[in-house]
Amino acid sequence: MEWRSGRRSSNVEDRRGMGGMRMGGGAMRVGGGIGGLGLVGILVVSWLLGIDPSMIIGAIDGGGPVETRQEQPRQSGAGSGSDEQAEFTRVVLGSTEDVWHELFQADGQTYQEPGLILFTDATQSGCGFAQGATGPFYCPGDRKVYLDLGFFDELSQRFGAPGDFAQAYVIAHEVGHHVQNLLGILPQVHEAQAGADQASANALSVRVELQADCLAGVWANRADRSRGVIEPGDVEEALGAAASVGDDRIMRAAGRRASPESFTHGSSEQRVEWFNRGLESGEVSDCNTFG
Template identity: 55%
Template sequence: MKWEGQRQSENVEDRRDAGGGGMPGGAPGGRRVGGRGLGLGTVAIALVAGWIFGINPLTVLGLLGGEGGGMVQPAPQVQTAPAVRPPPDPLGRFVSTVLADTEDVWRELFRAQGGVYQDPKLVLFRGATPTACGTGQTAMGPFYCPGDQKVYIDLAFYQTLRDQLGAPGDFAQAYVIAHEVGHHVQHLLGITAKVDAQRGRISETRMNALSVRLELQADCLAGVWAHHAQRSRQVLEQGDVEEALNAAARIGDDALQRQAGGAVRPDSFTHGTSAQRVAWFQRGLGGGRMADCNTFDARRL
């Protein structure tokens, strides 16, 4: 992915110096990971548990952290003040540049439809950090919190993505950010609130099915971003699209269930199959139209 020398976002909160260890600076896809807190083995367990069983990752983290009842408590030891300087390391600068590109694309798309795009914040942290959705921890993987309109990521996740989930490459990493920004777009459009309003009103199986449609739409919106980023700035290099498609395939519910050694249980899917995730990303990438991402009216996913 061509990213060096491009604009970096001013909406990055770098909390990594607040304590908790983590990944030192390295190039995108680098191997250097260290620090305290949950190890990468625990990261993989939490990711698989959340993806396969439809468990709120905050609950997973509460259990892994030894907190009673699965309830996530604040982490007062982690400072929340954002750094005023841009991320100093190459990987931090990379995600900041990707975020800036999503800002450029979504501002223009919202403007074209008579709306105003509100930029999300991207929070870099190590180990744990407080959020409006509870305590975020490394084991959650990247996530979006609608309560504060922020995307959270411990960059150590990228080693998990490469080494344990088999999805290397800088554009695979960019896809992760774009997917979470897709959830922010859904929040701004009121889609997330409509889905959440069904929680407790319908069966778990039907709620899981709605979750699948929400996640596949975020995949499609990530593809929409990639389409416009390529058309405007020619960011793609040979093999980039394949990296994103591979990442989408590796985190399909069926693939993760097989990786965990269990039976494939479609009624427990919360993110969609590998084939579905690939197809919806490709749909957004191919046309670049938000209207093509209406997974909720699609008869077949």
């Protein structure tokens, strides 16, 4: 991906190298009601759902108090991810800003830029306590994307999806959720999920995630039109990333049967299909996963 000459966004807050969260003497504990294995299960579910784990922990634990330690910055260069990765993130976010400003303006609307928080291991978000173990996520409450750059190593090594354009896809997908929020799609879906059974709520979640994949494809198309950012092999990297985080592949990797009724993000095939749809057309109108 040709990114070094791109504009850097000013909406990135770097919290890397700051302290995380502890309870009492240092080991994390939530009200004493959740054991180690239970916490691991919560983190896995949170990652699959793309939400902050504290939202689940709080519901289980009755909203008990959480004690945090004061965050102390480490020396420059410490923390998760390299400075070059942080620069890359700023450029990709800046590119999404340029694309979505243009698309919103063409529709007579004003695009409100999201923030992006880089952190190490854990931090506070507008949706509660955030952990890098859950993967990148978007918080509608404060309109910010949260990213531990260590996830990019996971994407390459654990999920087998290396490359800078694969990383750009991840950022663009989360920004896609911000676009959905601005368009009122996320609030409507959350309202519908509140009164739905689990299978129906999951199906709605899949539609939201596939649409975000498609919107990431729209960004890639428009960014390449304006700046020629896509280099040979980049599309394959993005498609590989989309496939690697399909629910079916993740479930099988965890030794579980892939059951579509429990999908929350969509299958590998679906994620590739919808990203590719946005990439080929560059039109938001082609991203209606609810039709």
